[in-house]
Amino acid sequence: xxxxxxxxxxxxxxxxxxxxxxxxxxxxxxxxxxxxxxxxxxxxxxxxxxxxxxxxxxxxxxxxxxxxxxxxxxxxxxxxxxxxxxxxxxxxxxxxxxxxxxxxxxxxxxxxxxxxxxxxxx
Amino acid sequence: xxxxxxxxxxxxxxxxxxxxxxxxxxxxxxxxxxxxxxxxxxxxxxxxxxxxxxxxxxxxxxxxxxxxxxxxxxxxxxxxxxxxxxxxxxxxxxxxxxxxxxxxxxxxxxxxxxxxxxxxxxxxxxxxxxxxxxxxxxxxxxxxxxxxxxxxxxxxxxxxxxxxxxxxxxxxxxxxxxxxxxxxxxxxxxxxxxxxxxxxxxxxxxxxxx
Numbered sequence: 001x002x003x004x005x006x007x008x009x010x011x012x013x014x015x016x017x018x019x020x021x022x023x024x025x026x027x028x029x030x031x032x033x034x035x036x037x038x039x040x041x042x043x044x045x046x047x048x049x050x051x052x053x054x055x056x057x058x059x060x061x062x063x064x065x066x067x068x069x070x071x072x073x074x075x076x077x078x079x080x081x082x083x084x085x086x087x088x089x090x091x092x093x094x095x096x097x098x099x100x101x102x103x104x105x106x107x108x109x110x111x112x113x114x115x116x117x118x119x120x121x122x
Numbered sequence: 123x124x125x126x127x128x129x130x131x132x133x134x135x136x137x138x139x140x141x142x143x144x145x146x147x148x149x150x151x152x153x154x155x156x157x158x159x160x161x162x163x164x165x166x167x168x169x170x171x172x173x174x175x176x177x178x179x180x181x182x183x184x185x186x187x188x189x190x191x192x193x194x195x196x197x198x199x200x201x202x203x204x205x206x207x208x209x210x211x212x213x214x215x216x217x218x219x220x221x222x223x224x225x226x227x228x229x230x231x232x233x234x235x236x237x238x239x240x241x242x243x244x245x246x247x248x249x250x251x252x253x254x255x256x257x258x259x260x261x262x263x264x265x266x267x268x269x270x271x272x273x274x275x276x277x278x279x280x281x282x283x284x285x286x287x288x289x290x291x292x293x294x295x296x297x298x299x300x301x302x303x304x305x306x307x308x309x310x311x312x313x314x315x316x317x318x319x320x321x322x323x324x325x326x327x328x329x330x331x332x
Contacts, residue, residue: 013188013204020180084213084288104290106211109177110170 003120004028004045008038008061009053009082014105018051018082021109022116035059039067042074049119051112052099054083054090062093069098078119082107178297181209182304189308195316199230202309206284207232210298212267214285220244220253220278229313234285242283253278258302260294268294270302272310279310 005027007018015031022029030045032038036059042050050068054061061081068074081094081102091102101115188201199217206215216231216239224244231239242249248261252269256278260268267287272280282305287294 011204011208013184013201014208016184016187017180020184021177084207105208110173
């Protein structure tokens with residue numbers, strides 16, 4: 001059964017790139033445009049993995065991560081933060097709030113695929 | 123007794139020959155394994171290269187698609203910003219128009235101070251080089267990382283100025299140069315079409331000019 005991945009980013013360009021990169025893996029992909037929508041979709045769809053942007057309107061990625069980890073239904077879903085913010089403090093906050101890994105933009109497809117496969121146990 | 127000795131010698135000789143055959147087979151298998159490891163390494167490198175090429179093509183496709191996915195000027199400007207931020211990797215950029223008196227007008231900007239914008243001139247620095255050559259120009263990072271001219275029908279109408287790259291991106295790569303070329307040829311046309319469309323909407327004319 002194909003694994004489900006939730007892609008979260010307010011940028012159509014990034015969502016399109018991620019969809020194209022992951023389309024080779026026969027994953028079932030869904031998208032959300034901000035943190036609130038991400039949390040709602042994660043609760044409803046229970047994806048196997050979430051790719052989560054940091055800077056987004058309404059609710060940013062770090063807040064969304066906190067909400068995901070605070071909910072029994074979503075607390076165990078692996079999360080990869082996808083961010084232009086490579087500064088150490090942002091990564092430390094992400095890991096402190098329970099993200100499993102991170103990639104920086106511009107997204108390197110080989111790196112992203114390797115991290116996705118690793119967290120999906122493939 | 124003699125027969126026994128003969129048999130022992132034969133057995134010893136056969137055993138030695140068998141051992142030599144095994145050693146030889148072992149060497150052959152080691153060679154084959156090394157060759158297979160080399161093949162695997164080459165295939166892995168080739169696979170990674172194909173993945174990189176796919177990713178580059180995906181980036182070019184996504185950029186082209188986003189530029190032409192709308193006829194709203196504000197959305198085209200946003201698409202250009204998204205491409206520079208997310209595919210090239212800079213959060214310091216300005217999209218500039220060239221006014222009738224060759225003055226530069228900031229159409230949109232991200233992470234650039236008013237002083238930086240005010241210092242830009244159409245007849246000086248990297249912007250002037252890009253407008254004159256009608257080719258993307260890469261500059262010394264101290265001044266500007268790159269400037270991409272925007273031209274419609276070979277007429278310079280603006281430029282995209284990219285200042286510093288993101289901290290974790292050490293330098294431009296081949297994909298960035300391809301994206302510069304794509305922006306130079308597509309971004310101006312997309313902006314021009316959007317302007318025509320919105321002008322047509324304001325005057326009540328049809329929207330089938332592009």
